[in-house]
Amino acid sequence: MKTGSNMGQGxxxxxAQAKARSTARAATLFLFPALVLITxxxxxxxxxxxxxxxxxxxxxxAERVFIGMENWKTLIHDEMFWKSFHHNLIVMxxxxxxxxxxxxxLATFLDxxxxxxxxxxxxxxxxxxxxxxxxxxxxxxxxATNGGLVSSLATIxxxxxxxxxxxxxxxxxxYTIIGVMAWQFTPFYMVYFIAxxxxxxxxxxxxxxxxxxxxxxxxxxxxxxxxxxxxxTACTMSLIGSLKYFDMIWNMTQGGPAGSTELMxxxxxxxxxxxxxxxxxxxxxxxxxxxxxxxxxxxxxxxKVKEEY
Amino acid sequence: xTESTQQKTAEKAExxxxxxKEKTDAYRLSRIRSGIAWGFAFLFALxxxxxxxxxxxxxxxxxxxxxxxxxxxxxxHLPDPWYFQNYVEVVTHGFFGFFMRSVYVVAVxxxxxxxxxxxxxxxxxxxxxKLNPYIYATIVAMMSVPMHVTLxxxxxxxxxxxxxxxxxxxxxxxxxxxxxMSVFILTAFMKTIPxxxxxxxxxxxxxRYQNFFxxxxxxxxxxxxxxxxxxxxxxxxxxxxxxxxxxxxxNKTLPLALGQFKGEHSMNIxxxxxxxxxSVLPMIILFIVFQDKLVKGMMAGAVKG
Numbered sequence: 001m002k003t004g005s006n007m008g009q010g011x012x013x014x015x016a017q018a019k020a021r022s023t024a025r026a027a028t029l030f031l032f033p034a035l036v037l038i039t040x041x042x043x044x045x046x047x048x049x050x051x052x053x054x055x056x057x058x059x060x061x062a063e064r065v066f067i068g069m070e071n072w073k074t075l076i077h078d079e080m081f082w083k084s085f086h087h088n089l090i091v092m093x094x095x096x097x098x099x100x101x102x103x104x105x106l107a108t109f110l111d112x113x114x115x116x117x118x119x120x121x122x123x124x125x126x127x128x129x130x131x132x133x134x135x136x137x138x139x140x141x142x143x144a145t146n147g148g149l150v151s152s153l154a155t156i157x158x159x160x161x162x163x164x165x166x167x168x169x170x171x172x173x174x175y176t177i178i179g180v181m182a183w184q185f186t187p188f189y190m191v192y193f194i195a196x197x198x199x200x201x202x203x204x205x206x207x208x209x210x211x212x213x214x215x216x217x218x219x220x221x222x223x224x225x226x227x228x229x230x231x232x233t234a235c236t237m238s239l240i241g242s243l244k245y246f247d248m249i250w251n252m253t254q255g256g257p258a259g260s261t262e263l264m265x266x267x268x269x270x271x272x273x274x275x276x277x278x279x280x281x282x283x284x285x286x287x288x289x290x291x292x293x294x295x296x297x298x299x300x301x302x303x304k305v306k307e308e309y
Numbered sequence: 310x311t312e313s314t315q316q317k318t319a320e321k322a323e324x325x326x327x328x329x330k331e332k333t334d335a336y337r338l339s340r341i342r343s344g345i346a347w348g349f350a351f352l353f354a355l356x357x358x359x360x361x362x363x364x365x366x367x368x369x370x371x372x373x374x375x376x377x378x379x380x381x382x383x384x385x386h387l388p389d390p391w392y393f394q395n396y397v398e399v400v401t402h403g404f405f406g407f408f409m410r411s412v413y414v415v416a417v418x419x420x421x422x423x424x425x426x427x428x429x430x431x432x433x434x435x436x437x438x439k440l441n442p443y444i445y446a447t448i449v450a451m452m453s454v455p456m457h458v459t460l461x462x463x464x465x466x467x468x469x470x471x472x473x474x475x476x477x478x479x480x481x482x483x484x485x486x487x488x489x490m491s492v493f494i495l496t497a498f499m500k501t502i503p504x505x506x507x508x509x510x511x512x513x514x515x516x517r518y519q520n521f522f523x524x525x526x527x528x529x530x531x532x533x534x535x536x537x538x539x540x541x542x543x544x545x546x547x548x549x550x551x552x553x554x555x556x557x558x559x560n561k562t563l564p565l566a567l568g569q570f571k572g573e574h575s576m577n578i579x580x581x582x583x584x585x586x587x588s589v590l591p592m593i594i595l596f597i598v599f600q601d602k603l604v605k606g607m608m609a610g611a612v613k614g
Binding site: 020022023026027030031033034035037038040042043044045046048049052059102105106109112120121123124125126127128129130131132133134137138139141147148149152156194195198214215216240243244246247250251265268269272273278281282285286288289292293296 | 363
């Protein structure tokens, strides 16, 4: 055996190399389509956004004028941009405060109840199946002052015709949208936390019960601490999601009334595809990219979320 | 001496009794407390149920009303009479076109996305090569790139290639943006498949490619089906790209149908509610059929999180 291995060492090395080479070839082949698509539709556009941000361009004509950092100077002094960023931050804070705790409570309830609570799970999940556009249209009508749910309810309670204008007035509109967002996304976090509870080894639960823990104690001292990493990941997802929010708000208020629900994405869209100011629109998009990346990085560093969320 | 021992035993017995009593008290108390806790839990569950269902109730009930019945009857009143003409109107005015175009885009994108992401996940989960961790990290990092940042350059690209206002223009971005999350979840999933399966297949003369198609891919089926559900819902509902790329009404997908119908019947709320109901219905049916897969796949993805 010994002599054999000595003799075959050179050959083995050659074999190992050949194997590594064939592995590299196979890996390249398998990864190729994914990398090409990601490059064309994600990496290149992000770079190109920064390139276009150096031009004055209406998006249609071939004429593009290079203006250097002009757009960026405008962006830094653009009150509307910072105002919409501020709105994004408000949406972000309230999204995390609403969607994640409620989602977690719902998941806890379902986990404690087991299979017999399935009907709750099905119904609670329904909002997430609706598209943001559909939700926007539905709530525009459901919150309308004329024949809407809230106004009708207020009329019944007050006993006389009462209108509650949730989407038409300045401070209300943004908070109403935050509420609707919570309605839409809480189910997602609920399922996420259900999965988290499901991943906890059942033997841990059994051991805790044998040691005399009650269900409540198990939840408080074992299950919820074990959910820690999932909790952080959920926060990160909610954070990124609310910073790039667009579809629903676009179809509900288009940033109005008077810019009070303008978010970075809606502002960018308005500039680029309504006012055909693609150069500056790209600058806003690039600014948005920088801000989102910075906030996400800061968050992952501070809360030590694992890289692979 | 004897008296004191007697006393002691008596004391002991009393203590025991008290302890027993305390124990049952504690037990009763914990029962009551857990009862109260469940009471609150159910109250909370009920509130959530009402909040979730009320908008759906509003949508469904109004879709069965005549145009002016809504304001006259009030929203909490059942439709009187039940009026089905809204649905007939919606279905006969191009709803199926929107529907089928969405089916086409989602089907093509999903199939491509599932093939490509399982291709990519296989080497990342199973092969040792130098660049592996870097490629994996890069792909995963793409998850946080906001779709809307890429809108202008992609619009430019699509126009330059001459694909603007076609359904095919949506497929590239849909597949690409679904890839990072899918590769991430599938890689985690494939790592859980025992190595021995591949090794024994290799001994039986399977090469890597046969291994992938005959062993790994079939075993990843449950992971793939979850990805199909999540990304299917996302693509079915996608708005920003579709709204930017598609211009003519005969090319628009379902999320744009809502705006199209609203433009034509802006004052007719019941018709709009019928469109909404019809557009969510397929998702709800699919969800009820596949709901178990939804949580299981999330578990695979959440393991690492």
